[in-house]
Amino acid sequence: MARIELQNIAKNYGPVEVMRDINLEIEDGEFIVLVGPSGCGKSTLLRMIAGLEPITDGEFRVDGRRMNEVQPRDRDMAMVFQSYALYPHMDVARNMGFSLEIRKAPSQERAGKVHDAAKTLGLTSLTARLPKALSGGQRQRVAMGRAIVRDPSAFLFDEPLSNLDAALRVEMRLEIARLHQRLETTMIYVTHDQVEALTLADRIVVLNAGKIQQVGTPLDLYERPANRFVAQFIGSPTMNILEVAPADKGVLLKDGTLIGISPGTGHASASDLGVRPEHLNIVPEAAAHFSGTAELVEHLGSDTNIHARVPDIGQVLVRQHGHFPLKTGDPVHIAMELDKVHLFAPDGQRLEPVVGSG
Amino acid sequence: MSVHRHSSPLAVTGKYLALALYVGFALFPLYWLAKIAVTPDKLIYTEGTALVPSSFTLENFRTVLVATDFLYYFRNSLVVSLTTAAITTCIAAAAGYAFSRFTFRGKRLVVAIMLITQMFPLLMIIAPIYKIVAAVGLLNSLTSLIIVYTAFNIPFATFLMQSFFDGIPKDLEEAGMMDGCTRFQALRKIVLPLTLPGLGATLGFIFTAAWSELLFALMLINSNDTMTFPVGLLTFVSKFSVDWGQMMAAGVLALVPSCLFFIFIQRYLVQGLTSGAVKG
Numbered sequence: 001m002a003r004i005e006l007q008n009i010a011k012n013y014g015p016v017e018v019m020r021d022i023n024l025e026i027e028d029g030e031f032i033v034l035v036g037p038s039g040c041g042k043s044t045l046l047r048m049i050a051g052l053e054p055i056t057d058g059e060f061r062v063d064g065r066r067m068n069e070v071q072p073r074d075r076d077m078a079m080v081f082q083s084y085a086l087y088p089h090m091d092v093a094r095n096m097g098f099s100l101e102i103r104k105a106p107s108q109e110r111a112g113k114v115h116d117a118a119k120t121l122g123l124t125s126l127t128a129r130l131p132k133a134l135s136g137g138q139r140q141r142v143a144m145g146r147a148i149v150r151d152p153s154a155f156l157f158d159e160p161l162s163n164l165d166a167a168l169r170v171e172m173r174l175e176i177a178r179l180h181q182r183l184e185t186t187m188i189y190v191t192h193d194q195v196e197a198l199t200l201a202d203r204i205v206v207l208n209a210g211k212i213q214q215v216g217t218p219l220d221l222y223e224r225p226a227n228r229f230v231a232q233f234i235g236s237p238t239m240n241i242l243e244v245a246p247a248d249k250g251v252l253l254k255d256g257t258l259i260g261i262s263p264g265t266g267h268a269s270a271s272d273l274g275v276r277p278e279h280l281n282i283v284p285e286a287a288a289h290f291s292g293t294a295e296l297v298e299h300l301g302s303d304t305n306i307h308a309r310v311p312d313i314g315q316v317l318v319r320q321h322g323h324f325p326l327k328t329g330d331p332v333h334i335a336m337e338l339d340k341v342h343l344f345a346p347d348g349q350r351l352e353p354v355v356g357s358g
Numbered sequence: 359m360s361v362h363r364h365s366s367p368l369a370v371t372g373k374y375l376a377l378a379l380y381v382g383f384a385l386f387p388l389y390w391l392a393k394i395a396v397t398p399d400k401l402i403y404t405e406g407t408a409l410v411p412s413s414f415t416l417e418n419f420r421t422v423l424v425a426t427d428f429l430y431y432f433r434n435s436l437v438v439s440l441t442t443a444a445i446t447t448c449i450a451a452a453a454g455y456a457f458s459r460f461t462f463r464g465k466r467l468v469v470a471i472m473l474i475t476q477m478f479p480l481l482m483i484i485a486p487i488y489k490i491v492a493a494v495g496l497l498n499s500l501t502s503l504i505i506v507y508t509a510f511n512i513p514f515a516t517f518l519m520q521s522f523f524d525g526i527p528k529d530l531e532e533a534g535m536m537d538g539c540t541r542f543q544a545l546r547k548i549v550l551p552l553t554l555p556g557l558g559a560t561l562g563f564i565f566t567a568a569w570s571e572l573l574f575a576l577m578l579i580n581s582n583d584t585m586t587f588p589v590g591l592l593t594f595v596s597k598f599s600v601d602w603g604q605m606m607a608a609g610v611l612a613l614v615p616s617c618l619f620f621i622f623i624q625r626y627l628v629q630g631l632t633s634g635a636v637k638g
Contacts, residue, residue, distance in 0.1 A: 079533070081529045087533075088530075089551045098537050146533075
């Protein structure tokens with residue numbers, strides 16, 4: 001059990017600053033997902049928590065105790081690596097029991113814990129095998145088993161599913177969620193896959209360029225993204241961003257259409273309007289905010305994605321539920337659900353939109 | 359569609375012919391060595407160019423083993439080569455690990471210096487080495503050879519070991535440290551078992567190099583007691599004649615430890631020991 005605090009954490013490699021002002025409090029038992037594009041520093045942050053990477057500045061505490069200088073082996077955290085990092089010369093059982101072996105636990109206790117973990121993960125028949133005789137999914141399970149056996153105060157996952165194929169990834173994702181429900185241990189999970197983030201997390205930390213962009217529940221991030229980066233990073237397909245100019249009673253799209261929504265008085269003026277594909281609708285011409293032609297129509301069965309080209313505005317993606325009878329080249333008339341529209345200032349920060357006011 | 363590719367019989371024949379030619383070319387001197395070793399003395403000159411001698415004898419081997427100091431030379435060489443290989447490999451493994459895993463001040467400088475030592479022809483430094491060895495009173499001792507061979511083989515062995523350590527994913531040690539190992543425990547329990555092929559290759563390489571070294575052995579050793587094998591071979595050259603048969607018999611015997619050594623380490627040289635560690 002662990003409550004983890006990061007205070008003003010910074011990381012430099014020589015003169016290069018890769019991370020700064022990282023402040024985060026993780027409650028005991030919480031499932032936190034660090035998400036961001038490659039190179040954003042999410043893995044570095046996890047490695048600093050693990051103790052594999054020195055912390056340049058700031059304080060890292062577990063249950064109120066400063067841990068900056070504590071060796072990885074004394075932090076009582078288990079880590080699952082992206083590469084699995086199984087010991088190739090040890091069989092599955094010894095791999096899983098290695099942490100207990102190092103701590104000189106009695107062999108009976110070791111065997112019992114390994115057996116329990118193997119049973120949970122469906123590895124019982126494989127315990128005598130070497131890692132090279134396992135499939136990718138099995139290796140992944142062994143790596144998780146190795147972490148579980150230790151009964152650590154926190155689990156760290158570094159993109160654990162990115163080497164698996166799509167079907168297996170979904171299955172293992174479920175397994176990790178189940179594991180968290182059962183153990184109720186603090187988990188910190190790094191991924192670049194927003195679906196993993198949205199499905200697993202109690203709270204998501206979005207990172208970009210070494211800084212925290214937003215911390216919140218999956219719904220928070222989806223409904224009220226703190227800035228344009230988060231807005232475009234969370235949600236699939238990506239949010240449409242349309243350039244706008246401020247006007248008296250709302251904002252003006254580039255084709256001159258007035259949209260009756262504004263940041264409210266006293267705030268910075270909006271330069272971008274964001275609207276998710278699922279909050280756009282194909283409507284009769286009279287009700288439309290703008291019109292264009294369908295350039296590409298993707299029929300996914302459950303949904304239809306319509307890539308439309310709108311004169312003066314550009315490419316817009318519309319997502320309609322179910323099968324939508326439309327084909328390439330058809331004219332489309334598009335309306336926004338105004339209560340679901342986001343506004344952003346020129347610096348990318350979110351502006352709280354007010355519908356219908358000036 | 360069949361995945362089996364049918365090459366024309368001509369191409370296959372050509373390929374094997376080329377291989378056979380190469381193998382024949384490479385192994386011919388060894389064959390000649392063995393051939394002369396078993397040829398009776400009186401036939402060496404009369405049948406000088408015959409591929410197969412008209413009669414065989416093991417007399418040369420008997421003479422070499424019984425009537426000459428060959429066994430002394432052999433023992434001296436064994437002591438020098440084994441000790442050199444062991445010391446060099448230990449130092450090179452430690453240095454190679456440091457180069458592979460740590461960044462430290464002066465690392466580039468040390469690497470540069472080690473490379474530079476490999477650039478000079480050995481002939482250039484023979485005289486200074488002789489002066490130094492003479493000054494410390496180590497002439498005619500096996501110790502001098504061990505020190506010199508170790509010093510000259512360490513740079514190459516270090517780079518060799520470094521490349522083996524580079525091939526072992528860092529994740530493995532980090533996983534070990536997360537599992538409760540100190541860095542040294544991770545090295546001993548995880549990295550070391552995986553480096554055995556590398557250690558084997560380095561040992562074998564250094565052993566062979568030390569086994570066949572002539573230049574320094576010739577310079578630093580004069581007394582019959584401490585002669586190594588390559589120097590000892592020269593004793594078969596007397597003032598008036600060269601005892602080819604015995605010399606070649608000794609040469610054949612000298613191949614034995616090298617062969618044994620490689621057979622012994624071969625199982626460690628087998629690649630793929632790390633497979634299964636990380637995604638693959």
